[in-house]
Amino acid sequence: MDSLSLSGICRHQFSPITMLNFNQSNHRMEKAGFVRKPEKGGLTITQVASPLRRPVIVPSLDNETVDRRDRNHVAWTSVRQERWEGELVVQGEIPLWLEGTYLRNGPGLWHIEDYNFRHLFDGYATLVKLQFENGRLIAGHRQIESEAYKAARKNKKVCFREFSEVPKYENFMAYVGDIANLFSGASLTDNANTGVVKLGDGRVVCLTETQKGSLVIDPNSLETLGRLEYSDSLGGLIHSAHPIVTDAEFLTLLPDLVNPGYLVVRMEPGTNERKVIGRVNCRNGPAPGWVHSFPVTEHYVVVPEMPLRYCAQNLLRAEPTPLYKFEWHPESKAFLHVMCKASGKIVASVEVPLFVTFHFINAYEEEDEDGRVTAIIADCCEHNADTTILDQLRLQNLRSFNGKDDLLPDARVGRFTIPLDGSPYGKLESALEPDEHGRGMDMCSINPTKLGKKYRYAYACGAQRPCHFPNTLTKLDLLKKKAKNWHEAGAVPSEPFFVARPGATEEDDGVVISLISEKNGNGYALLLDGSTFEEIARAKLPYGLPYGLHGCWVPKE
Numbered sequence: 023m024d025s026l027s028l029s030g031i032c033r034h035q036f037s038p039i040t041m042l043n044f045n046q047s048n049h050r051m052e053k054a055g056f057v058r059k060p061e062k063g064g065l066t067i068t069q070v071a072s073p074l075r076r077p078v079i080v081p082s083l084d085n086e087t088v089d090r091r092d093r094n095h096v097a098w099t100s101v102r103q104e105r106w107e108g109e110l111v112v113q114g115e116i117p118l119w120l121e122g123t124y125l126r127n128g129p130g131l132w133h134i135e136d137y138n139f140r141h142l143f144d145g146y147a148t149l150v151k152l153q154f155e156n157g158r159l160i161a162g163h164r165q166i167e168s169e170a171y172k173a174a175r176k177n178k179k180v181c182f183r184e185f186s187e188v189p190k191y192e193n194f195m196a197y198v199g200d201i202a203n204l205f206s207g208a209s210l211t212d213n214a215n216t217g218v219v220k221l222g223d224g225r226v227v228c229l230t231e232t233q234k235g236s237l238v239i240d241p242n243s244l245e246t247l248g249r250l251e252y253s254d255s256l257g258g259l260i261h262s263a264h265p266i267v268t269d270a271e272f273l274t275l276l277p278d279l280v281n282p283g284y285l286v287v288r289m290e291p292g293t294n295e296r297k298v299i300g301r302v303n304c305r306n307g308p309a310p311g312w313v314h315s316f317p318v319t320e321h322y323v324v325v326p327e328m329p330l331r332y333c334a335q336n337l338l339r340a341e342p343t344p345l346y347k348f349e350w351h352p353e354s355k356a357f358l359h360v361m362c363k364a365s366g367k368i369v370a371s372v373e374v375p376l377f378v379t380f381h382f383i384n385a386y387e388e389e390d391e392d393g394r395v396t397a398i399i400a401d402c403c404e405h406n407a408d409t410t411i412l413d414q415l416r417l418q419n420l421r422s423f424n425g426k427d428d429l430l431p432d433a434r435v436g437r438f439t440i441p442l443d444g445s446p447y448g449k450l451e452s453a454l455e456p457d458e459h460g461r462g463m464d465m466c467s468i469n470p471t472k473l474g475k476k477y478r479y480a481y482a483c484g485a486q487r488p489c490h491f492p493n494t495l496t497k498l499d500l501l502k503k504k505a506k507n508w509h510e511a512g513a514v515p516s517e518p519f520f521v522a523r524p525g526a527t528e529e530d531d532g533v534v535i536s537l538i539s540e541k542n543g544n545g546y547a548l549l550l551d552g553s554t555f556e557e558i559a560r561a562k563l564p565y566g567l568p569y570g571l572h573g574c575w576v577p578k579e
């Protein structure tokens with residue numbers, strides 16, 4: 023590969039990029055403030071593909087990446103450089119209707135200098151793009167410039183409270199000061215490493231559990247443009263990491279840790295002001311249940327009250343507990359509350375069997391023959407009421423897989439039935455036999471036109487055992503109760519993201535996009551047919567990327 027050819031990129035070729043000595047050379051570059059003329063043989067030079075067509079000198083992120091890469095699967099290894107962009111060689115055929123950008127966010131940098139982070143969710147955000155244009159594919163990645171990331175780079179240490187990482191205090195007074203800052207939110211991270219959404223007004227926002235971690239980015243350059251400052255005075259420090267976003271609205275939950283409950287809020291496109299739809303008081307427990315996500319139907323918002331509850335004491339700790347910022351309170355029971363979107367009234371509040379979920383898949387209203395809504399069905403990736411998955415996602419666990427031990431706790435598609443006739447209890451069953459998907463289940467997507475409506479198909483990651491992390495792409499047929507699985511030995515695929523074909527009438531008419539991190543350190547973008555679930559195209563990246571979490575689709579204007 024000609025590392026210094028700065029002319030226009032060739033079709034079916036990576037943008038010129040050299041990885042020779044990039045660690046050492048970029049470390050020096052970094053010290054020199056990144057201002058260095060390209061020279062042969064030692065720099066990482068990325069030629070940014072059309073329309074930018076200018077070289078970008080890319081600082082690598084440390085000196086030790088190569089060692090780390092040798093030891094660990096690339097999925098659990100920090101991203102090797104700040105940014106890259108280039109055109110990929112496509113094997114197979116990208117449908118010409120697929121015009122737009124898939125963005126995927128995730129925690130891609132798990133160390134600062136020599137200090138290694140503990141947990142998957144601690145990593146500084148790496149945003150990846152796959153830009154589809156006329157059958158061609160331009161890929162890129164870039165670190166999100168949160169205050170937390172910039173401060174860590176500048177001070178060479180963790181400076182904000184992350185999922186499990188906490189700044190190391192120089193003395194007791196510094197610790198006390200930080201606790202005070204926790205109440206104002208000042209010490210909480212804005213590391214927007216969990217998801218990315220496109221608002222109805224076109225803004226693209228990266229998100230995490232903290233409200234201050236709502237960062238607006240440019241979907242083409244992946245540049246961080248600034249913070250989305252909510253202009254209301256609703257306060258609170260945290261929100262659901264997965265708002266429900268459509269062209270018409272942004273709905274989210276704001277947990278209230280002081281008077282245990284949740285505000286259900288709505289923000290219109292073109293504004294930064296969230297307005298309260300209503301409030302749900304917790305039925306039980308010392309604190310609200312964790313609301314990483316929640317589902318909606320056409321007319322209702324379902325507010326989950328998991329027995330895995332936020333824990334104020336754990337928030338203040340300097341060292342993590344096995345459940346991090348949470349506590350398991352089986353005695354407090356589990357509930358689902360149903361709020362009418364139009365009136366804010368609670369129309370049902372039922373006790374359900376204990377459950378643990380990060381991700382709701384979808385929900386819909388069940389009607390009788392006369393069109394009356396009798397129940398709400400809500401589906402989620404359910405971990406059999408077992409919280410161990412949270413600790414299983416420690417990097418040490420993820421990195422220690424020997425190919426033999428079956429370490430991934432079982433999960434299933436949990437289907438809740440919430441009666442609307444005033445009965446006090448709801449049901450929780452498996453929507454299909456969990457062996458259909460290897461008893462692994464997480465990271466789901468659906469056809470967005472089915473949001474809140476009766477639906478048949480979902481895409482998620484399942485398991486081919488033995489494994490320590492979900493390692494299949496799985497198409498779930500919830501009508502036939504069957505799953506079709508894609509698997510490649512040793513590969514770690516990220517969330518299968520469904521993009522519908524414009525004009526499609528069938529629910530599964532579209533493609534499924536995933537980024538694969540391979541055992542040998544390589545990686546590729548994969549396109550499966552949404553209907554047959556067969557591969558239609560793949561495109562090798564110049565190097566494997568770390569595992570990522572959630573994505574969104576930004577159609578071409």
Ligand SMILES: CC1=CC(O/C=C(C)\C=C\C2=C(C)CCCC2(C)C)OC1=O
Binds near residue numbers: 230260571
């Ligand atoms: C994924 C993924 C990322 C992530 O969380 C990141 C943070 C910083 C979470 C912080 C917190 C909670 C989870 C609970 C309440 C306190 C607070 C510190 C904000 O979580 C994910 O699932």
Ligand SMILES: CC(/C=C/C=O)=C\C=C\O
Binds near residue numbers: 380411433492
């Ligand atoms: C990776 C994951 C949860 C991510 C949260 O956003 C769960 C995987 C486990 O099965």
Ligand SMILES: [Fe+2]
Binds near residue numbers: 264
């Ligand atoms: Fe998530």
